[in-house]
Amino acid sequence: MTSHDFPRFPEGFTFGAATASYQIEGAHDADGRGPSIWDTYCREPGRVLNGDTGDVACDHYHRYREDVALLADLGVDSYRFSVAWPRIQPTGTGPANAAGLDFYERLVDELLAADIAPAATLYHWDLPQALEDRGGWRVRETAERFAEYTALVVERLGDRVDRWITLNEPYCTAFVGYAIGRHAPGTREGRGALAAAHHLLVGHGLAVRALRAAGAQEIGITLNPDRLLPATDTDADRAAVRRAETLHNAVWLDPLFAGRYPEHEAETWGELADGSYRRDGDLDLIGEPLDFVGVNYYRPTTVADAPHTDPDPATRTAVDVRAAESMRDDVRRTTMGWPVVPDTFTDLLVDLVRRYPTLPPVIITENGSAEADTVAADGRVHDTDRVAYLHDHLTALAAAIEAGVDVRGYYVWSLLDNFEWAYGYDRRFGIVRVDYDTLERLPKDSYRWYRSMIENHRKESHP
Numbered sequence: 001m002t003s004h005d006f007p008r009f010p011e012g013f014t015f016g017a018a019t020a021s022y023q024i025e026g027a028h029d030a031d032g033r034g035p036s037i038w039d040t041y042c043r044e045p046g047r048v049l050n051g052d053t054g055d056v057a058c059d060h061y062h063r064y065r066e067d068v069a070l071l072a073d074l075g076v077d078s079y080r081f082s083v084a085w086p087r088i089q090p091t092g093t094g095p096a097n098a099a100g101l102d103f104y105e106r107l108v109d110e111l112l113a114a115d116i117a118p119a120a121t122l123y124h125w126d127l128p129q130a131l132e133d134r135g136g137w138r139v140r141e142t143a144e145r146f147a148e149y150t151a152l153v154v155e156r157l158g159d160r161v162d163r164w165i166t167l168n169e170p171y172c173t174a175f176v177g178y179a180i181g182r183h184a185p186g187t188r189e190g191r192g193a194l195a196a197a198h199h200l201l202v203g204h205g206l207a208v209r210a211l212r213a214a215g216a217q218e219i220g221i222t223l224n225p226d227r228l229l230p231a232t233d234t235d236a237d238r239a240a241v242r243r244a245e246t247l248h249n250a251v252w253l254d255p256l257f258a259g260r261y262p263e264h265e266a267e268t269w270g271e272l273a274d275g276s277y278r279r280d281g282d283l284d285l286i287g288e289p290l291d292f293v294g295v296n297y298y299r300p301t302t303v304a305d306a307p308h309t310d311p312d313p314a315t316r317t318a319v320d321v322r323a324a325e326s327m328r329d330d331v332r333r334t335t336m337g338w339p340v341v342p343d344t345f346t347d348l349l350v351d352l353v354r355r356y357p358t359l360p361p362v363i364i365t366e367n368g369s370a371e372a373d374t375v376a377a378d379g380r381v382h383d384t385d386r387v388a389y390l391h392d393h394l395t396a397l398a399a400a401i402e403a404g405v406d407v408r409g410y411y412v413w414s415l416l417d418n419f420e421w422a423y424g425y426d427r428r429f430g431i432v433r434v435d436y437d438t439l440e441r442l443p444k445d446s447y448r449w450y451r452s453m454i455e456n457h458r459k460e461s462h463p
């Protein structure tokens with residue numbers, strides 16, 4: 001691939017790389033950090049592939065300087081990381097644990113010294129276990145605690161962090177965590193999942209208010225909207241797509257950007273959608289104006305109707321819509337089994353703006369691929385499939401911008417190979433390889449490709 005193949009982006013476009021606390025930090029009991037739901041989940045037999053845990057991960061907690069040096073060499077404008085709530089409040093309530101905040105302050109200062117803008121996510125799935133023990137996201141109290149935690153973080157870092165993301169992919173927290181049970185806390189309860197979805201949005205709204213009150217500049221939420229395609233052109237499959245649309249997309253996008261609860265929720269959830277967890281005024285809270293919406297995009301989902309296999313209506317829908325997914329078999333897949341169809345990235349973004357005309361500017365907060373990387377005889381990782389994936393998705397993103405979508409930035413997922421949740425260390429998303437025995441970092445060909453892309457963008461913006 002030559003520099004002529006690099007897609008073009010508008011002047012001022014931000015390039016970055018992303019990670020998340022539990023996936024890279026390790027140091028699970030250092031400096032007063034309390035246990036999170038992922039520490040608990042990883043210790044339950046059979047939950048995570050190979051019994052992997054985040055205890056050590058990439059040991060970023062101790063090696064953050066080396067990782068910031070990699071970011072500096074990569075030439076990114078910004079780095080997206082997440083703050084681990086249990087480092088700040090080991091039991092999810094009460095005063096801040098100063099040592100936890102100190103770590104993020106060291107990281108932020110290191111980034112600023114390298115001229116890299118920090119972008120902080122406040123919740124990337126590591127809920128303090130003590131809060132889960134009191135009901136987790138099923139209860140409203142967790143949303144209130146989240147706002148208090150947010151205030152503690154912004155009070156310490158607000159003078160140096162401009163970009164704030166309240167939640168990462170609340171779909172995964174609510175439905176993968178509480179309905180499908182493949183993420184912590186690993187339960188299968190439809191009603192609990194719906195209450196969790198609502199309380200996550202309430203927590204988001206309260207956190208936005210806390211951030212604004214502290215003078216934060218740029219505030220957003222990261223969603224993982226799905227591009228959903230019917231397996232066949234039958235009424236049954238189109239209805240399945242509608243249910244999946246509600247589950248994956250409308251449950252978040254409608255209250256955030258259209259001032260309403262999802263239109264088709266009764267069709268999707270039946271008697272579960274009774275809204276008993278909603279209060280007057282919640283839509284105003286959830287709809288607090290945002291400066292951007294973060295979009296994580298990896299692959300489209302093909303949906304087919306499937307018989308409801310779970311007799312319990314409380315778990316049925318979220319589980320069965322998932323079961324109804326049938327993957328396309330005419331395209332390459334990554335090691336996650338995810339189909340690679342880059343033009344669906346363009347379609348998703350164009351469609352989002354069409355459906356939600358008041359959508360704020362978009363920032364792509366994650367995109368990348370897990371591949372079967374190996375270290376070659378020359379000591380390098382020639383991850384050509386990942387390079388092609390990034391090239392093709394960035395090209396699709398440039399096409400969306402060309403079509404009028406206001407996209408301001410792109411963060412590759414991920415800077416480092418890391419703990420891929422239920423898949424443990426088996427799936428590698430990094431543009432830098434991590435040797436989990438020695439913790440050595442080795443930039444892959446995709447790292448060099450991304451660096452050249454950024455360099456080329458700068459040259460073209462400032463010839």
Ligand code: IFM
Binds near residue numbers: 296366413420421429
């Ligand atoms: O690793 C995850 C990340 O934590 C959230 N978005 C999807 C990534 C790949 O599965």
